[in-house]
Amino acid sequence: MYDRLLAVPVFLPIVAGVALLAMNGWIRKEKRERTMQWLVEALVLVNSLLVAWLIAGCGGRSGSLVLFRLYGQLTVMFRMDRMGSFFAGLVAFLWPLATLYAFEYMEHDERRPAFFAFYTISYGVTLGVALAGNLVTMYVFYEMLTFATFPLVMHPMTTEAARATRQYLYYSIGGAAFAFIGLVTVLAYSAIGTTGFVPGGMIDPAAAAEHRNLLLFVYVLAFFGFGVKAAVFPLHDWLPKAAVAPTPVTALLHAVAVVKSGAFAVLRFTYFSFGTEILRGTWAQWIVMAAALVTITYASTMAVKEVHFKRRLAYSTISNLSYILFGASMMSPLGLAAALIHLLAHAFMKISAFFCAGAVMHHTGKNYIYELDGMGYRMPVTFACFTISSLSLMGIPLFAGFISKWSLCEAALSLGSEMSGGAGGAVGQVLPYIGVAVILYSALMTGIYMLSVVVRAYFPGFVQQVKEAVAGGSARKAAAVGAEAGITAAGAGAAAVIGAAHGQNDVGIKKEGNQDPSWLMLLPLVIFAVAIVAVGIHAGPVLRFLALIGGEAG
Amino acid sequence: MIVLLPVLWPIAAGAAVLAYTGIGNSKKKASAGSPASGETAADRASGSDASGTGSGAVAGSAFGHSRITALDLIYMAALALETVLVIMAAAGGGSVRLFSLTDTLTLGLRVDGTGSLFAVLTSVMWLLTGIHSVAYMKHEEWAERFYGFYLIVVGVLVGLDYAADLVTLYVFYELMTLTSLPLVLHELTKEAVQAGMKYLFYSVGGAFLALFGIFYLANVCGDLSFTAGGRFTAEMAAGAPLLLTAVFCMIVGFGTKAGMFPLHGWLPIAHPVAPAPASAVLSGVITKAGVMALVRIIYFLVGPDVLRGTWVQAAWMVLTLLTVFMGSMLAYRENVFKKRLAYSTVSQVSYVLFGLSLMNPIGFTGALTHVVFHSAIKTCLFLFAGAVIVVTSWKKVDQLRGLGRVMPLALAAYTMASLALIGIPPFSGFVSKWYLATGSLASGTGALGFIGPVVLLISALLTAGYLLPIMIRGYFPGQDFDGKEIEERGLAKKEPSLLMLVPIVILAAATLLLGCFPGPLVAFVEKIAALVM
Incomplete structure (x- = not known):
């Protein structure tokens, strides 16, 4: 029972998101956005609680679930081990809060249902990366993540957004191609015949000794391939451009979910597929470190x-x-522990x-x-x-x-x-x-x-200027200084100073006062x-x- | 547990002041009929403008003590209590473990001789400057914010002095930078903000440079708690190839706060833009936090025996001597009074560092006594500069002609402090410089040991050159001086108010007393020196 539930947190958001997309027109026509939002929040929260329950229930054992076979030994399977539960737990903690944040941020947006649909789909896909039990599964969800998130970058529908999206797609898909080489190589040299994650790696040592340099070369390729999502130089350029997306996307996806999936994939690939034994002290290690x-x-x-x-x-x-x-x-x-603690802290x-x-x-x-x-x-x-x-x-x-x-x-x-x-x-x-x-x-x-x-x-360094202008008796000059600084705060400050100087109540300031969301x-x-x-x-x-x-x- | 009190009390009090003023301000504004809500800095300005109209915030106008508010009194009482608490902690001793950041990093406080020396010094300087600041801040704005951060910083500093290990020290060191920043930024002019940024970035950069050393020591040594004489043995040092580099990084990094070349550039910019009381403690006390960090690292963690005779010692000596000379030279050429004093600080704190770099007991004694003396002297000088600004609004040295007609008594105190800084017996500076010079000659560092006293001598001459003309032209302005400005503005015989004058006079008297009777202090420091070497 426990094992079967592993697939639920991955697919529940995906299904819900797709359903939202299907009902997109209806929701907008009936003006049910408000209700829709709270339903989404409830769903995300339930999903997160489910993840929490799964993590708590995983305890010592690591349950696994084979979903289906692609071909031969290529299975799509989920497994809850310590590393996966760490990333899944982090994502599950952040998502409901980010969704909550998105309510207010997106309140004036025209296409809210579509936004929340893709936002929710991304949640499931990210959990898929976290809970993937082998390299194939992780690769599948890694690719899916690109396609689930590009509509979110595209969301503002401006030329800039379109350009950013195109770049994001090219970079990600290109990177995945390199990662694919890694995947094939791991399968070919696997000691266990599958791509399942084994702590410490599962490359056959005998084969590895024979084709050492080839393997190292493939590792470097795959590092940069997965590293695209983690924005490693020189494949970083898509990330600043993608900042055109709405902030909930930039904050959650481009600071945590997507980019950390990249980093997480690198960690999985390095420590659970290739194994550090082969890599430690080689030129490949120094290249990726550099x-x-x-x-x-x-x-x-x-x-x-x-x-x-x-x-x-x-x-x-x-x-x-x-x-x-x-x-x-x-x-x-x-190094692995340090990478993970920074993953958490930086999130x-x-x-x-x-x-x-x-x-x-x-x-x-x-x-x-x-x-x-x-x-x-x-x-x-x-x-x-x-x-x-x-x-x-x-x-x-x-x-x-x-x-x-x-x-x-x-x-x-x-x-x-x-x-x-x-x-x-x-x-x-x-x-x-x-x-x-x-x-x-x-x-x-x-x-x-x-x-x-x-x-x-x-x-603010301008305050003194404003004050001096007021002391000089010139209200207009004070306002001009404020305006010159191009700052409404300065304008408000100047207005406040003027108001005080004339002993008047300035109602306008009150509104300006506290602008916390x-x-x-x-x-x-x-x-x-x-x-x-x-x-x-x-x-x-x-x-x-x-x-x-x-x-x-x- | 008692050691926690002097750390927590001022931080809590300062935070309370900051929290209270938010409320207090809006009330004041409401009564003045100006906008009640809104909390922009500009609004605050308007608040004090409205309430302070016609109250003579203009420099040179008279003000007595009638306008001392309840907050001022609470503030002074809080500082006085802090001094008492520090002395109690110093007398009571003990240690406390605060909490653990991780399994290996724990924060803790411990009372020892060095810590007590620095903490008591800090709290006394803070109290005297605090009293002065009540009068000074009457002609500045946002006094409450100043009080708040001023209180917080002293708590952080005492925490730094009593830190039981390097990580705790580092925590307080960073906090000190951040909490003292608002003092530099206080006036909110463009220059102040730029200077504040410079202060911040130099300090943080220095701290991160030092952090490299801390990482390395933690890696080699594991336990970073302070032990008199250091934790490293010769074999441990031999097994750590980068030890010397790491120590040098820490010397340069923590030396930033002490204004040591090459990271001294922030000091002459940041100290003068702060309000005078803040400049006083920045120069007189906060620079010593860098000194404290180095004392702890060299004498309580790595150990002088490991470093004596290495390239690190030689490089450190060269850097300090360079700073001593350069600071004096720049001070000599500077016309803005507070800036001149700031350059003087650059030079004088490196006297202390020079003493530490000698790594012998005599030099160590000279260094720590100079910490005390310079602290008193420089605080006194800056407070004097502040009093001059409040009374006359003069900021440049060439405006100070005829100052003796305005404030003869305060100028006399200035003279005493100047003589002490130059090192003329029986004033205090002489004692420390004597130890520094003899320590240098006895250090066995070859040519550098001889160059040291020569540089100190030249610097003393320059010190006389940049401090004494103010006194001479103040009392003896010369035949062609008409004193028109003094008459027109009614400045004649206008001493600063008692709140300002008393701390200045006390500090000036201290420079003389400590010079005449240095016995107890020297004995105390020599005891520490014997412990660590």
């Missing part, structure tokens, strides 16, 4: 340059995804950062960083959450980001001392240390690109902020669980 490090450096630098709020966060996502890949490329138990931090950006965009129409002066006072809760996620992304202690940064660097340094004997060649001796340096460099860049937003929001948006934000702090100050239990995964698979 790729991750180049991505981190490049993307965190680009994020500083970027002035569009969401695109800046997208670049930050690219860099942080490569933190995970860096952990993956260490081919050690510590919370980035989704909450994106949600803040979305709340700002939705309520004020501001898209660029330089428009955010003084916003901290107009959306206090939103920006409090944003501050927390910024500090966490930087890796300030007491926040989740510090824990993952610490774990990554700890893993890198222990790899470094392991390789110091010369086991990994000359590159292997220095690359882990360079990795630590790169992570710290990226942390500094993160500080610059995140905290410059926070400081702007709380300490409603609880639909705030609840997810606050929950994520709490989660960041909770992981940050007491990560022991999570780390112990992840150490188990690392122990069995590293």
Whole structure:
């Protein structure tokens, strides 16, 4: 019974989404969007509870369910092991909250039913990636994920969105082709005859010894293939472009579900199919590690340059995804655990950062960083959450980001001392240390690109100008300064100052006062902020669980 | 457990002040008939504008103590209580484990001699500067926000001083950067925001550089809790090829806060844009947090025996001497008064670091005594600069001619502090410099050991060059000085108000007293030195 239920959380959202699509016209005609939304939320919530129950029920045993056979040994099967339950649990936690957030964000959208349909389908497909029991299944859902999510990128229906969608499709499908080579090779060299995931890998050691370089080459290909979704350099370009999608999509799919499916696939492929035994200390390891490090450096630098709020966060996502890949490329138990803790921490931090950006965009129409002066006072809760996620992304202690940064660097340094004997060649001796340096460099860049937003929001530099203008007795000049800064906050500030100077009540200001979104948006934000702090100050239990995964698979 | 109190109390009090002012502000605004809702910074400005109209926020106008509000009193009382709590903790000793971040990373506080020295110093400077700030903030806006963050920072600093291990220290170090940032940003001008960003990015960058070292030490050593004399033995050091690099990273990284070359660039920008009381503690106390971190790492974690005679020691000495010279030189050329003092800080804190880099007991004694002396002196000087700004609104050095006619008493205090900083006996600076110079000669570092005292001497000359002319031209403005501005603005014999004057005079007196009777302090520091070496 338990085993059969494994397929339910995957297919329930998919079926529901398809049904929604079918009823699209009816819902819109009857104006039943409100009801539809709450039904979707209820369904997603039930699905998440089901996942939670399955995880809790999985306990020690790992149930599995063979759904059907494609051909010979190629089966589509689900299995709940520790690693899968970790990712599934994360996704199940985030999805209902993100759906809740999407209610308010999409409230003025014309095509809500279609949006929620694809949003819900993506949930099922992502769970399919998480619960896949073998490489074939994972590959199938990995491909499906591309097709379930591209309509969401397309959703704004602008030329820009169309271009972004096209790029997304080409990149993803192209990447999947490389991953397919990996899949075939794994099947050909499998010691167990299937592509089922085995902690520690299942490549036949004898065959591996014979065709070592070929296997390593295929590994590198597959790494970049799966890495497309994880936006590894030089295949990262689709992600910032895809920021044209509605924020719930950017936040959940392009910061967590899709991109982390890519990272998760890399982890599965490395630790459960290929096995680290063959890879550790080889040129293949150094190539993928170098790729991750180049991505981190490049993307965190680009994020500083970027002035569009969401695109800046997208670049930050690219860099942080490569933190995970860096952990993956260490081919050690510590590396796997570090990659997974960063997967968790980054999910919370980035989704909450994106949600803040979305709340700002939705309520004020501001898209660029330089428009955010003084916003901290107009959306206090939103920006409090944003501050927390910024500090966490930087890796300030007491926040989740510090824990993952610490774990990554700890893993890198222990790899470094392991390789110091010369086991990994000359590159292997220095690359882990360079990795630590790169992570710290990226942390500094993160500080610059995140905290410059926070400081702007709380300490707008224009206030003094406005005040001086008022002191000079020129109300018009004060307003002009505000307008010149191109900031409505400044305008409001100026108006407030003028109002005070004339001892008048300015009714207009009251409306401008608190612009925090409603609880639909705030609840997810606050929950994520709490989660960041909770992981940050007491990560022991999570780390112990992840150490188990690392122990069995590293 | 008692050690928790001085950390938590000011943080709670500061947070309460910040939370309260939100409410207080809107009430005030409502009564003034201005918009009641809205919380933009501009709104706050309007609030204080409306209520403070005609209250003479313009510099140079008279104000007595009549306008001291209940909040001001609570604020001063909170600081006084903090001083008491710190002294109680220092006397009571003990340690406490806070909580564990992960299974290997735990946060804890522990009272020891070094921590107590720094914590008591911090809280006393904070109290005196706090009293001054009540008067100073009358001519600034957003005083409540200043009070709030000012209180929080002292809690964080005491936590840093009493940190039991490197991770805890790092936590408080980062928190200190973040919570002291609003003090730099306070005036919300373009320059202030730019300076604040510079402060933030340098500090964070330095901290991350140091973090590399922390990662490495954690990897090699496992346990990062502080032990007098360090945890590394010669064999452990031999088994860790990157140890020296890691230590050097930490020296440069934490040296950022202490304004050490090459990451000193933020200090002369950020310190002067803050309100004067904030500049005083930034220069006088917060720079010492960087010193504290290095004391802990070199003398309580890695151990001086491992580092003595290595390239790290030589490189560190060169960097500090370079900073000493460069800071003095730049101070000499600077015309903006507070900026001149900030450059002076760059130079003087590197005296301390130079003493630490010697890695012998005499140099260590010189360094820690100089921490105390410089703290008192520089706080005094900045508070004086603040008083000058409040009374006369003069900010440039060449405006200060004839200052002796305006505030002879305060200028006398300034003179005492200047003499102490130059190192003229019997003022305090002499004592520490004596130890630094003899420590340098006894350090056995070859040529550098001899160059050290020479650089200190040159820097002392430059110090005289940049501090004393203010005094000389203040008291003896020369024949051609007509004093027209002083007469016209009615500034003659206009000492700063008592709230400002008293802390300045106390600090000036301290520089003299500590110089005359350095015995107890030196004995205390020598005891620590004997423990760690």
